[in-house]
Amino acid sequence: MKTHSYESRVVWTGNRGQxxxxxxxYDRNWSVAVPGKPEIPCSNDPLLGGDPALMNPEDLLLSALASCHMLWYLHLAAVAGVTVTAYEDCPEGIGEVxxxxxxxxxxxxxxxxxxxxxGTDLARAAALHDDIHNYCFIARSVAxxxxIAPHFTIA
Known part of the structure; x- marks a missing residue:
């Protein structure tokens, strides 16, 4: 197996002076920086005192999951001869405290x-979702x- 290394820099920015x-x-704010990429300002979940205008860890996890799924879907579609012209997801995560x-x-x-x-075979296009959990780094890592509830449009 090959291994990959990922790096990030997380810096707390919520010190009000004390x-x-x-x-x-103090504020529950920080920034995430990955070398060579734009910094992302973040905060805690608003229910826990965070800034609702900023991304929180839950937003980032859900977005990473949906993004990874999308990228693998596009790859598998291209390999299978399914031409995708647009893709958008509005995922929902359910949490408990x-x-x-x-x-x-x-x-x-x-x-x-x-x-x-x-002319796309919609059954074939839908079936591609079944294999993604075998490949998606994020989906394979969550507990x-x-x-998946896809909706297809032909255009």
Missing amino acids: GTAGYRA SPDGAGRFVSARLRPQITVAP FPVS
């Missing part, structure tokens, strides 16, 4: 809207079930 002197004395505050995802549902060329 650090963590008190629970409400225990009484002690610990949270986790319990499921995710990908809902891709896929436009394919006229919760992921379901």
